[in-house]
Amino acid sequence: MWVRGGTPLSGELRVYPAKNSALKLMAASLLSADPITLLEVPRLRDVDVMLELLSHLGTRYAWEGRTLHLHTPEITNTVAPYELVSKMRASFNLLGALVARAGEGTVPLPGGCTFGPRPVDQHLKALRALGAEVTEDSGYFTARRVRPLSGRVVFDMPTLGGTEQALLATALGGEATLILTAQEPEIEDLCRFLAAMGAEVRGIGSSILHIKGAKRLNGVSYRIIPDRVEAATFLLAAAATRGRITLTDVEPLHLDALLDKLTQAGHRLEVGPDWIHLEATPDPKPFNIEAREYPGFVTDMQPLAVGYLAAAQGNALVSDRVYPDRFTNVPELLRMGGDLTLKDRVLSINGKKLHGATVKATDIRAGAGLVIAALAAEGESRIEGVQYLERGYEQLPERLRSLGAHVGLVTDEPVLAVAAD
Ligand SMILES: CC(=O)N[C@H]1[C@@H](OP(=O)(O)OP(=O)(O)OC[C@H]2O[C@@H](n3ccc(=O)[nH]c3=O)[C@H](O)[C@@H]2O)O[C@H](CO)[C@@H](O)[C@@H]1O
Numbered sequence: 001m002w003v004r005g006g007t008p009l010s011g012e013l014r015v016y017p018a019k020n021s022a023l024k025l026m027a028a029s030l031l032s033a034d035p036i037t038l039l040e041v042p043r044l045r046d047v048d049v050m051l052e053l054l055s056h057l058g059t060r061y062a063w064e065g066r067t068l069h070l071h072t073p074e075i076t077n078t079v080a081p082y083e084l085v086s087k088m089r090a091s092f093n094l095l096g097a098l099v100a101r102a103g104e105g106t107v108p109l110p111g112g113c114t115f116g117p118r119p120v121d122q123h124l125k126a127l128r129a130l131g132a133e134v135t136e137d138s139g140y141f142t143a144r145r146v147r148p149l150s151g152r153v154v155f156d157m158p159t160l161g162g163t164e165q166a167l168l169a170t171a172l173g174g175e176a177t178l179i180l181t182a183q184e185p186e187i188e189d190l191c192r193f194l195a196a197m198g199a200e201v202r203g204i205g206s207s208i209l210h211i212k213g214a215k216r217l218n219g220v221s222y223r224i225i226p227d228r229v230e231a232a233t234f235l236l237a238a239a240a241t242r243g244r245i246t247l248t249d250v251e252p253l254h255l256d257a258l259l260d261k262l263t264q265a266g267h268r269l270e271v272g273p274d275w276i277h278l279e280a281t282p283d284p285k286p287f288n289i290e291a292r293e294y295p296g297f298v299t300d301m302q303p304l305a306v307g308y309l310a311a312a313q314g315n316a317l318v319s320d321r322v323y324p325d326r327f328t329n330v331p332e333l334l335r336m337g338g339d340l341t342l343k344d345r346v347l348s349i350n351g352k353k354l355h356g357a358t359v360k361a362t363d364i365r366a367g368a369g370l371v372i373a374a375l376a377a378e379g380e381s382r383i384e385g386v387q388y389l390e391r392g393y394e395q396l397p398e399r400l401r402s403l404g405a406h407v408g409l410v411t412d413e414p415v416l417a418v419a420a421d
């Protein structure tokens with residue numbers, strides 16, 4: 001992707017539904033033999049991968065515009081193939097859904113963004129605590145239901161995927177008390193989805209969840225929550241370019257920690273029930289970040305904020321309690337003239353005017369952080385690894401262009417090549 005920086009973003013943009021919720025609701029669709037309809041599903045690479053996985057397991061699907069119809073009359077295969085599972089983390093949640101619906105499932109260790117160790121021990125701990133037999137063979141995990149899945153799961157730390165695994169495993173005929181669950185909005189969305197299908201879920205939004213599964217889960221038509229990380233990306237891009245933006249179809253409550261930082265920086269914010277307006281200050285103050293679990297400043301927004309802070313003024317300190325090594329875009333920001341020093345897992349940023357450069361995205365949010373920095377930089381940048389951005393952002397160049405940015409895919413825009421000549 002090429003980006004010619006320096007233009008303040010300006011305009012209105014609709015936020016699309018959350019990738020990380022859509023993927024888990026798609027996995028949950030395996031729990032019912034009835035048709036499931038997901039409204040307004042983001043058209044992303046990860047969604048396509050999950051559809052391939054579901055098809056392999058027995059799901060028939062059809063798109064109607066952005067509405068996705070899913071139907072799994074029966075599970076025809078209980079093994080998820082490595083080629084697909086290795087493409088993203090969310091695929092590991094198929095294990096819980098398969099064991100609940102088919103009594104057995106086999107899923108290899110998942111792939112996904114690599115920014116330090118991402119173990120699955122809590123997923124396995126949860127399944128075992130619920131009475132499943134879990135075995136491992138050459139990187140493939142098999143879970144078997146030998147009795148109805150039920151019990152208490154005490155997580156060692158709040159884990160999004162681990163909590164989702166336990167919810168999926170018990171929603172069909174099981175029962176569980178889950179302690180120290182993740183409280184991320186995607187968990188709440190999955191709980192509400194399962195409740196709409198007929199499961200009983202108490203404690204939604206808290207760190208202790210009680211789930212009583214139904215013997216049979218019914219089909220539903222469901223609207224996914226807005227993507228808070230996408231919203232954060234556009235807000236930070238507008239702030240970095242000293243622009244103004246109105247986001248619609250957004251849930252401001254999911255963005256409290258970021259909105260607080262942006263206000264602290266001096267940007268003017270107005271917030272409505274489902275919209276946010278940001279007018280950037282020409283003279284922003286820096287802010288420090290300690291990324292942590294929701295409702296704290298979430299780790300997925302941390303690399304975005306690093307892109308913003310690198311191109312802003314002043315000194316900032318950034319650390320990440322969830323993924324302490326999630327600083328994969330730092331070496332790339334140095335290529336753009338950034339002044340960033342990483343020591344003992346604390347990133348020290350001396351914000352300054354950046355210049356364009358050829359840089360590489362190595363994961364979704366690191367890549368998006370580079371886009372933010374490139375939009376604020378002087379001159380042209382080329383961001384390689386666009387396939388990572390496409391995992392998590394729908395039509396990113398087109399939507400940035402609608403806000404006045406000069407960006408495009410290298411394949412369909414000769415501008416950078418001409419400029420480089
Ligand atoms: C597809 C998806 O939804 N991905 C999100 C999900 O990933 P994911 O669900 O993988 O992240 P978790 O919430 O599970 O991870 C939180 C912390 O728990 C640790 N942990 C997790 C599971 C486990 O079995 N053992 C263990 O030690 C992790 O290393 C990490 O330090 O939540 C992350 C944290 O909000 C986000 O960055 C990802 O974008």
Ligand SMILES: C=C(OP(=O)(O)O)C(=O)O
Nearest residue numbers: 088089090112113300364
């Ligand atoms: C880290 C992410 O995805 P995954 O967990 O699939 O790597 C993400 O969406 O930012």
